Amino acid sequence: MAAAYDYIVVGSGAGGATVAKELSSAGKSVLLIEKGREMAPGTESKAYSVIKSGVEIWLAECLGGTTTVSMGNAVRSRIVRGLEPYFEEAERELGVVQMPLDRIGPVSRRMLELSEEWIMMPKCIDFSRCRSCGSCAYGCPHGAKWSSRRYLKEAESKGCKLLTGESVERLLLESGRVCGVELLKGKVYGSKGVVLAAGAIETPRILLRSGIAAGKGLFVDTFVTVGGVLVDSYLNKEVGMPFYLQEEGFLISPHYSSLLQKSLHKRGVACKPGDIVGFMVKIRDEPSGAVTLDGVEKVCTPADFEKLERGRSLAIRLLIELGVDEKTLVDSHLRGAHPGGTCCELVRSPDGPITDLEGLLISDASIIPGAFGLPPILTIIALAKRACSVELGRA
Numbered sequence: 001m002a003a004a005y006d007y008i009v010v011g012s013g014a015g016g017a018t019v020a021k022e023l024s025s026a027g028k029s030v031l032l033i034e035k036g037r038e039m040a041p042g043t044e045s046k047a048y049s050v051i052k053s054g055v056e057i058w059l060a061e062c063l064g065g066t067t068t069v070s071m072g073n074a075v076r077s078r079i080v081r082g083l084e085p086y087f088e089e090a091e092r093e094l095g096v097v098q099m100p101l102d103r104i105g106p107v108s109r110r111m112l113e114l115s116e117e118w119i120m121m122p123k124c125i126d127f128s129r130c131r132s133c134g135s136c137a138y139g140c141p142h143g144a145k146w147s148s149r150r151y152l153k154e155a156e157s158k159g160c161k162l163l164t165g166e167s168v169e170r171l172l173l174e175s176g177r178v179c180g181v182e183l184l185k186g187k188v189y190g191s192k193g194v195v196l197a198a199g200a201i202e203t204p205r206i207l208l209r210s211g212i213a214a215g216k217g218l219f220v221d222t223f224v225t226v227g228g229v230l231v232d233s234y235l236n237k238e239v240g241m242p243f244y245l246q247e248e249g250f251l252i253s254p255h256y257s258s259l260l261q262k263s264l265h266k267r268g269v270a271c272k273p274g275d276i277v278g279f280m281v282k283i284r285d286e287p288s289g290a291v292t293l294d295g296v297e298k299v300c301t302p303a304d305f306e307k308l309e310r311g312r313s314l315a316i317r318l319l320i321e322l323g324v325d326e327k328t329l330v331d332s333h334l335r336g337a338h339p340g341g342t343c344c345e346l347v348r349s350p351d352g353p354i355t356d357l358e359g360l361l362i363s364d365a366s367i368i369p370g371a372f373g374l375p376p377i378l379t380i381i382a383l384a385k386r387a388c389s390v391e392l393g394r395a
């Protein structure tokens with residue numbers, strides 16, 4: 001395989017799809033390479049990749065990347081300055097709306113009444129199509145939730161070529177400049193550059209395989225789901241995370257997890273999925289982890305445990321007020337679904353994803369400069385849009 005494009009984009013998730021759309025809309029010839037395959041809507045959870053480390057890390061490897069299994073939360077962050085115009089553009093394109101009150105399910109409504117502090121979650125969900133099936137994290141079967149596949153469709157209509165089921169091994173360098181990538185089956189070239197957007201675990205690995213240091217500073221927004229039994233409450237059939245409450249270092253939000261039912265069964269408590277209620281306790285963890293060529297190290301630090309404990313206490317208080325039997329309270333194990341930060345050292349400034357290596361751009365969660373403990377898709381998209389503006393000489 002030997003073909004030449006203006007740009008090669010690696011990965012089709014939040015960062016890669018945005019870049020592919022922006023560059024091909026500007027008339028550039030783009031080849032996007034995605035390791036995973038296209039999945040039928042609603043089956044994307046089969047593409048989950050679960051990485052074992054002290055904190056278990058979840059991501060999806062398919063066309064559309066981890067956006068296909070998102071909860072549809074689309075929150076701005078303030079971690080990088082100057083992104084407001086890009087946030088506005090992204091929110092328009094994604095159709096972001098605040099979670100409508102009349103689409104909040106019965107048990108979430110009761111949770112809403114437990115505090116004045118809740119903030120309604122902005123959602124990239126078309127509620128005229130949403131059936132409140134509670135399946136967001138399995139892949140939306142109704143075409144209601146935005147995923148980056150919508151950007152990919154737009155990119156394709158502007159001439160972008162998609163190559164799925166092919167994994168990028170390493171970068172190709174010529175006279176110190178990145179000029180293409182090597183796949184198992186050959187090489188492809190990008191005369192203007194290569195954009196790495198394989199996510200915060202795989203982007204540093206491509207760099208490491210290319211002889212470039214990367215992979216430190218991993219954060220994941222570590223979370224646990226704390227819950228128990230409330231018979232016939234059916235949180236599992238409601239739109240997840242409809243609102244959240246933020247305190248110093250953590251947030252909590254209504255969340256159903258099938259893991260809680262398994263723990264309860266182990267303890268001999270008979271219950272069905274519709275009997276489980278819970279809150280996700282998600283922290284702004286320290287960037288203490290690291291990605292290596294063959295592993296991921298990510299454990300909770302004492303400061304992380306302290307935040308989790310404060311969040312758990314609040315969640316438990318609210319669950320008891322809701323009527324959950326204290327004897328049925330259980331926690332899921334430590335998980336993380338927002339890996340980021342592993343290529344920050346390579347970007348020229350925390351405000352921009354342009355690296356010092358000529359011809360190399362990085363545009364995914366790996367360049368987010370520190371955990372903000374909130375859903376990152378909107379931030380990744382805004383960063384990608386700004387990177388493209390800079391690359392195209394518009395900013």
Ligand SMILES: Cc1cc2nc3c(=O)[nH]c(=O)nc-3n(C[C@H](O)[C@H](O)[C@H](O)COP(=O)(O)OP(=O)(O)OC[C@H]3O[C@@H](n4cnc5c(N)ncnc54)[C@H](O)[C@@H]3O)c2cc1C
Pocket residue numbers: 010011012013014015016033034035036058059060061062063064065066067069070071072073074075137166167168169197198199200202203206337338339363364365366374375376377378380
């Ligand atoms: C269950 C769950 C729910 C979530 N909910 C939300 C939410 O509601 N809101 C939110 O903002 N965030 C959410 N997130 C997090 C969010 O989805 C991710 O942070 C975001 O998608 C990361 O974007 P990315 O571009 O960095 O990587 P990804 O979206 O993961 O995309 C990376 C892509 O690169 C591909 N790839 C990897 N290696 C290679 C290679 N060598 N060659 C070619 N391709 C490769 C992968 O297959 C993948 O498709 C959720 C995550 C999970 C797991």
